[in-house]
Structure formats: structure tokens, C-alpha cells
Amino acid sequence: MFPFRAFAFGILLAAGVMLVMFCLSAEAATAEKNLKEIHAWSGEEISLLRSLSLFSLPALPKDPSNAYADNPRAIELGKKFFFDKRFSANGKVSCGTCHMPEVNFTDKLPLAMGMGQTTRRTMPLTGNAYNAWFFWDGRKDSLWSQAIGPIESSVEHGFTRSMCAHLIADKYKKEYEEIFGKLPRINNKSCPPKASPGTGNPAALKAWNAMKPEDRDNVNRIYANIGKAIAAFVAQILPRPAPFDLYVDALTKNDLEAADKFMNRDAVDGLRLFTGKAKCTSCHMGPLFTNSSFHNIGLATTDKGRAEGIDKVLADEFNCLGIYSDAKPDECLELRFIDTNRAKYVGAFKTPSLRNVADRPPYMHAGQFKTLSEVLVFYQRSASRELEHNELTNTELLKIEAFLKTLTGPLSFPK
Amino acid sequence: MIRKIGVILLGLVFLGSMAWTPVFDPVQAEVRKPTADADYARTKLSKGGIFKASYTSEPDAVPVNRLISWKLKVETPDGRAVKDAEITLSGDMPEHGHGLPTQPRVTKNNNDGTYVVEGIKFSMTGWWTMTFTIKANGKTDSVTFNLQLK
């Protein structure tokens, strides 16, 4: 009797185990089927995804107008300048006041606050060196001429280029000379501190015009060099892989299980919408998700944007064709072929990078929106002809938002 | 009576001025995107059949968001090089109502019927047109190439 019972029990047990195993494997099979379904991309689609991934970011482009762009000493000195509050009228404002490293080099404000309030939102600095134009309206054509803009702005640093020259002579003489060569003599006579042609202050302009041409040239050169050092530092602020990049990497290796850990179904659906139906990639393209061109996407604004940036960059004494640029004229391609059709660019602003976008509200050139979902509702409704997306449903907006959140990754910059 | 005529005249002038204001109509026949492969050919006869034009791009696969240059070859329909053409060009995204983000131009005549065009940059993916207006031997004609950029 006993052996039979044991035998029967054994059979039952084996059957049970087999049943459980069968169920498990069926579950595994459906799970695998699901993975294949969620992450199904054609070869052509995968190559589009790769074009958006950081793994296809080319090496830092050369800036022919800045001979110090990859000089390690200039990078180090530029970093000091970036955080030095002495480059401001009240001793309280540095670049880092508005571009805080902990918050993606922004300030989280709709409109920036320096010496006063600006009319536009602070821009993040990640991957900036890949741009051709700087500021929302592209009124600068290099990172170095961009960097010296805020210093003389009355609402930002409120400083003057002459005070910069004094500060360099007093506090940075050795480091400066190691990179840029001998400093000219700077004193209150050759360089009255209040003198500047760029602040909009008539007394400063008068003092500037009263200076000897060679003194003005000396001060301008120091000022440009400060910009070149800061630019060398800013160029090193780069994005590191975010879940989206790791997702694309896993896809390329055909490792769907790993892929699934980086992006869930909603985010993947959102990515499909972003590159497909919603046509976001017609402007937010490439590994930095920007074409760095100017578009009017239909925001209500009185700010003329690029339409006014064109003349400013053409007239800028610190542009690529100016005497403080290190480029040969034929290297200034962007400026040589600049589109001067001003009417076309009324209300057009530079397409922002979407790297880390979920992590740095508010949004748009004047901080018009507090959240990503507000941005997406705006896109859903905008009638701008530049946007081609079809009707987007509210569920689709949520999915696009889930995708945008996968673009948040660490930054790297010289510590 | 005179006042009535005046009002009618004014009305007519108003209507006339309306008729002359170019109203943009997005469903114009021209705005329809070409679909046939042939429409995207890199060699084409100009509209009036006066020239044959072809372009090569550097790099060959036309990229987005990068300054590139093209070489335009201009011939007569029977294949003789047109060496002294004056060429102007413009790029357009007919569906979006905007053109190129740059102002490209011919920067060099190679004197063999080919011309270097510098400063071309396509700022978006999608359908673009590139129209070259060619003036040579006392005649002017234009040719439009279509591009579908990814």
C-alpha cells in the first residue's frame, strides 16, 4: 500500500511541478512577446533614434574665432571668472548667479534677476558649443562674444569693460599673462573705470570716447580675452547619457530586457509620437534635440526675437569678422551667409535643447509655462504653420511628457 | 447722388485693394508635395526647357542643420556647358511658409559650366524646394529641385 501511495503522490507532485513550469514559461513567452511588441522599431527607425542619442554627438566643434577655446589654462581661468562676483557693479552677481550648476545652469525663474530683472528667461548652457548663434534671438555668433554681453548689461552684471581691465590687472595678472601675454599698463588715466561704449549710459560713452584709441583697443582686447576664457569653460559643459540614450544603446544591441528598464511603454509610445505623428523632431533634432535655428511657434509675445537679433550680430564689434576674432574672414561661414530677411523672423526664437528639460522649469523665452504639461497643451492648440503635428489627444500628451522625462541625465563640466 | 457714387467708388476701390492683397492660400496647387521619385531627381530641365541643370552635394547625402555646399552644373538641353550664367537661388519649405536659415549664393564659377554654391543649410527635416534662376545667353529660366530630408 505504502509504495503505491508514495508513487501516486510522486506523480501528482511531478504533474504539479510541470503545470507550474508550463504556466511560468507561457508567462515568460507572453512577457517576451510584450517586450518585442513595445520595443518594435524598424532598422530605419533605429537609425533615427541613434541620430538623437548622445552616442552620435560629434567631437566639440572648433571655434576658429577663439584661439584659446581648448587651452586647459583658459578653461581653468574661465571657470574662475564664471563664478567671480567681483565682475559686477554690486559685487553680488556672477554668471553662476543665474546659471547655477546644481540646476542645469539655470535659475528656475521665468525672468532672470541680476542687478535688475531681464526680459527673458535664463538659458541652460549644456552643449552650447554646438550652436551657431547665442541667446534666444541669436544676437551673438560665438560663445566668447556672448560671454562679455551680460557683463555690461545694466540688469545683469552692470559692470564695464574698463572695470574688467582693472580687475584683471589687480587680481589676475599672472594667470592672464600666462595665457594671453603681457598686460598693457592699466591705470585710472589710461582706463577710467566708468568708461564703456556698451552700457547705454551716456556718461560712460563720453568717457570712453575721450580715451586714446590705443587704450580703447587695449581694454577691448582684455575684455575679449576674458570672454574667450569663459567660453573655453562654458564649452566644456556637456550632457552625459540619460535613460533615453541608454535605451537606444540597448536597442542597438538588441537587448530588449535592458531596454525595457530604461524606458517603459508610455515613454516609448511618447518617443514614437515625438518622432512621428507630432513631428517634434523637425526642429528638436540631433543629440541635443535642437536645430539651433529660429522659429515662431505661435506664442503670444511682443518680443521681436530673431528679427532684431540679426542687425545686432551684424553690427557687433566682437563678431567673427571683427578685429578681436581669431578667425580668417572666410571661416566665418554663418555670418557670411546669415539670413537677413528680418520679416521672416518676427517672434522667432532659438529652438532650445530638450536635454534635461523636465528638470528645469519654467519654459519658453519668457518663462511663459510652469510645467511640461502646460507646454504640451500649448503645442496641442498652437496654430503656427511651422508646426505640422496632427491632432494630439490628451493621452498622447501624457506619453510625450513621459518620453521627455527620459532625457534627464547628469552633466559633466570641469570640477 | 454724387455722394452715393462716391461711396460706391470708395467701395470698389476697397474691394479692388482686397483683390490685390496676396492672400495666402495653403491649398494652392503648388503647395502639394510631390510624391513620385522622379520629382526628387537631381538633374532636371528648367521650366521653359532652356537649360538642363544638375546638382551634387557635399556631403552627398544632404544633411540637416549643417552648412553645406553644392555644385550646380548648367548645360543646354543637348549637353553643351553653359559657362557664363548668372545664378540666384532660394530654398523654401512650401508647407511651412519659410525658407532656409541662411542666404546661400554662388561663390565661384569654375568656367566649365559648373558653379559652387556655398552657405546652404536646411534647418528642418521634411520637404524642401531649391529654386535656381539661371540667366545666360540673354535668356532667363528657372529650375526647382525637390528634397525630402530625414
Ligand SMILES: [Cu+2]
Ligand atoms: Cu519648416
